[in-house]
Amino acid sequence: MNIKSVIKRRSCHEWLSSLPVFFLLISVIIAGNSEQIHARLLNVGEVIWHDYFTLRADIAIPDCNPDPDIETMLQKLEAEADSFDEMEGLFEASPFDRKTALLSLQSARQLCINKHQLALQNQARITPSAIIFRTLETSVAKINLFAFEKQRMILILTIFICAVTSTFKQKHIAFRPVITLKDHSISTTAQLLGNALMLFSAWFYRQTIYQSASVIDHPEIYILLIFGFATLTAVNFFQIFKLLTSLDFHKKEDSTLQSVLTIPLYTFMAYFVCLYFFLIEGHWAGPAIFFSLLFDQAGLFLNIGLYIWVGMLLKRTQLGDLVFKVFIPWRMSPELLAFIAIVVMAVPTAYTGASGIIIIAMGAIVYEELRRAGARRQLALAATAMTGSAGVVLRPCLLVVLIATLNKEVVTDQLFSWGLKVFMTTSIVFFAFAWASKRGKMHIAPIKEAYKPFLLALVPLLPYVGIVLFIYFSYFLLLNVTMDEFSAPVILPVIVLGLIIYEKVFVRMVQVASLEKDGHKFEYTVRMASSESSVHIGALLMLMGLSFALGGVIERSGLLHNIPDTFSSIWITLGFLIAVLVGIGMIMDPFGAVVLVSGTIAQIAYNNGINPIHFWMITLVAFELGYLTPPVALNHLLTRQMVGHKETDEAALEGDNFWYRHEKILLPLVTMGTTLLLVTVAPVFFG
16 A cells, blocks of 8 residues: 555544554554563473573673682682781681681682583574574563553553543543533533643642652653643643534533533542542642552553454454344344343453443444344343443453452452353343343244354354464464463454454455545554544543542542441341442442452451352442443443444434333343342342
């Protein structure tokens, strides 16, 4: 492809946003793969050259003499001992032990001989092939080390570059989208104040760090934190005085209350956090300090960015369409297809570790395919919001691994074993309510009629399966790496890029609605996916950062410490735990919530005789119920962001009774609520 034509087609915001984010994400993938490659190179080096670690660097010829004159040295030592004896009155004299001195000199000579032999052997073993191999291995090691050291900086750059994009496009996560001029003015002004407060806190944070006597690690973080919030503040200031022409504002003005709902959730959190630290504790640096806790788990949150990018790339392939076409011959009723979607999407959720991430990554695909199969909007929205709710308890969910890491009372095998039962319970409950609320008969085509078209529908998937298996086994055979919660973030992008290359090079399928000349090009597809990813990454990670800060407020306020250690009844204990955990799930991201609960609520449960495994299953289900519960209902907000507010507005006009008018809210609520009740009560009766 002509590079000059690619450069000309890129807009200004792509140069400043999606292109840098693309390179940042690629650097994370390269760093993750370099770690695997380096480990494999060390193994290969050890197989080819025994004790390869001694060949990784040249051993210099020692300065010592391997053939010294022992007798002369003994005479010198004896003379020095005699002169020492002449210093009368200072020290107690001791006779010179010639035999001991001789043994010492002989040992020193042998040690020197060994060093010389080792150096000579090293030089003899360093052949041209060994030099080439170790140059490659050490270069990969340097890349891996550099990337690890710069993880925090990469994360903070990714967050604020993407957050600026989200701000420009008015795509932050909020209760309502920005539609009117009043929405724009109120939302932007509120963001300006919130970002200015965080900028103020970040400035004090840097001043506090530099005034302390402690050694400053990663000083660039404090500068970038200030610069990031300053940039967001400047963007908001610019937006107030210049209406963005890219926004299609409606002429009809909403009420002020409705416009207030367009203020991003992270801004509300910033107000609450800053007011607490500034007015109650007088701790000006507090909000920035707790926001910066995000960077202590930089690798984890960079992986979230990678999963979102993978989802946007996958959205532009035919894979989702082909997978759902497999079910078309069975002529399933919409409710049954929604159940299938919930079960199928549990697998990617288990790898990403959070339902919100999988909604951003795959929600648009699920919704579009359900609608194409005939599902009503309300049902499709309900299923999309629940896309990942059932899978957070399955192996190898990183959230479960984090729980086991922070709590010595549980291990991952136990959690995953019970998690499978919880997943099956959630699936059955969803199917039961979907069946009870069906508009027509639940139906499926006879096997005789469906199996041949079903097999034919599988044929187009075979190349995709072949590519996935080829890349998977390449990693396994070449690098001895399997895809788990740690390797999946860097393997999945390679797999999806492989699928896109297959489509663009061999199939030439156009995956975008645009009719532009280069719509089918690989570069165009990756560029559009990166541009869309930058919006969602900025919106989600800003929300997660302020969620950490909100968790700090809850912890420092002592609110949870005022809870009694024991209750009079296990039922009172369970009822209290459910209320608190659902509440936490409504306002915090899952990773920050797990950290908060591990240090506070968990011990209360243990003290009241709640089995640790039972408690954490309750916690995970309660979190998911919280993410689906109004007024916040984060998973519904993410769903609206992925499918578009026009679809959700049209869905609100559908339905001929209360249930069908609000099915997108009610079906997830009754499903997860019933599951939570069963998970809470059943072990007490049958455990």
